[in-house]
Amino acid sequence: MLLQVLGTAAGGGIPQWNCACPGCSGARAHPHWRRRHASLAVQAGEDHWYLVNATPDIGDQIEARPGLQPGPGLRQTPVAGLVLTDAELDHTLGIARLREADSLQVLATAPVRQALLDRLHLGAVLGPYTSVSWRELPPRGAEPLDGGGGGGGGGGGASAVQISAIPVSGKRPRYAADAPDDDAWVIALRLYEPASGASAVYAPALAAWPDRLQQAAAEADVVIVDGTFWDDEEPRRTGISTRTATGMGHLPIDGPGGTAELLAPLAARCLYTHLNNTNPLVDPAAPEHKRLARLGIEVAQDGMVIEL
Ligand code: MLT
Ligand code: MN
Ligand code: ZN
Numbered sequence: 001m002l003l004q005v006l007g008t009a010a011g012g013g014i015p016q017w018n019c020a021c022p023g024c025s026g027a028r029a030h031p032h033w034r035r036r037h038a039s040l041a042v043q044a045g046e047d048h049w050y051l052v053n054a055t056p057d058i059g060d061q062i063e064a065r066p067g068l069q070p071g072p073g074l075r076q077t078p079v080a081g082l083v084l085t086d087a088e089l090d091h092t093l094g095i096a097r098l099r100e101a102d103s104l105q106v107l108a109t110a111p112v113r114q115a116l117l118d119r120l121h122l123g124a125v126l127g128p129y130t131s132v133s134w135r136e137l138p139p140r141g142a143e144p145l146d147g148g149g150g151g152g153g154g155g156g157g158a159s160a161v162q163i164s165a166i167p168v169s170g171k172r173p174r175y176a177a178d179a180p181d182d183d184a185w186v187i188a189l190r191l192y193e194p195a196s197g198a199s200a201v202y203a204p205a206l207a208a209w210p211d212r213l214q215q216a217a218a219e220a221d222v223v224i225v226d227g228t229f230w231d232d233e234e235p236r237r238t239g240i241s242t243r244t245a246t247g248m249g250h251l252p253i254d255g256p257g258g259t260a261e262l263l264a265p266l267a268a269r270c271l272y273t274h275l276n277n278t279n280p281l282v283d284p285a286a287p288e289h290k291r292l293a294r295l296g297i298e299v300a301q302d303g304m305v306i307e308l
Pocket of ligand 3: 019278
């Protein structure tokens with residue numbers, strides 16, 4: 001299985017356009033601190049990639065990775081579709097940027113699709129530009145990703161990767177705060193390659209750590225999860241919010257109930273993504289990197305290629 005890390009920042013990015021916090025100022029002064037919005041590309045077949053989440057940076061993210069650039073046909077693209085982990089704006093604003101596509105396949109859970117259609121009106125808005133096909137990600141069972149190339153029989157091609165949704169929490173985006181509760185508002189993705197038996201878990205938004213996620217993480221080769229905030233007080237201490245990290249729907253990395261103590265015992269290669277610009281990990285020289293390294297945990301970098 002081949003994964004490409006397209007971005008590793010939380011909403012706003014690093015630097016965020018209206019922010020002069022130490023992380024954002026540092027990123028203006030030191031380009032290697034910069035991070036694009038969190039996203040992952042998954043190879044489903046030869047020249048056939050799915051992007052997990054569509055960020056405001058999606059055009060630049062596609063352009064930055066040779067395997068995702070178009071050609072040789074005039075409008076031939078290896079980007080086969082999108083998989084969404086939630087309906088948050090930092091993971092969905094990029095959908096409209098792909099309106100030049102001949103057609104666009106979007107895999108999402110029912111509440112996420114409903115929010116995009118009923119609240120953001122993406123169906124009505126994109127209809128005149130492209131043909132969007134919405135495929136439901138059921139909260140149980142595995143779905144093959146279309147591998148392209150038509151390998152064997154009609155329909156979609158041989159699929160290298162199966163995808164399953166693990167419901168994580170009922171955290172809704174602010175624009176859908178009054179929408180019905182459902183534990184599939186936010187999911188973790190399990191990516192499984194039957195040919196090799198390899199599996200990966202991708203969960204950039206974690207308000208909780210349910211048993212099914214623990215089970216998938218315990219069996220996985222790679223686990224990439226929500227590293228928005230270092231500790232629970234970070235949003236209040238840095239002055240960006242009156243809420244704690246958990247109050248904002250993000251389990252912190254450090255401290256009791258934090259994700260570091262959940263990841264440390266796993267056999268998998270574990271990495272953090274979706275870093276907020278207030279997170280001390282934004283500074284590559286921060287001592288927090290050494291603390292994670294001692295636990296065997298990494299911080300994902302934009303452009304990382306993960307082969308498993
Ligand atoms: C989040 O991860 O909590 C959201 O993306 C916040 C936001 O919409 O800015
Ligand atoms: Mn986010
Ligand atoms: Zn900032």
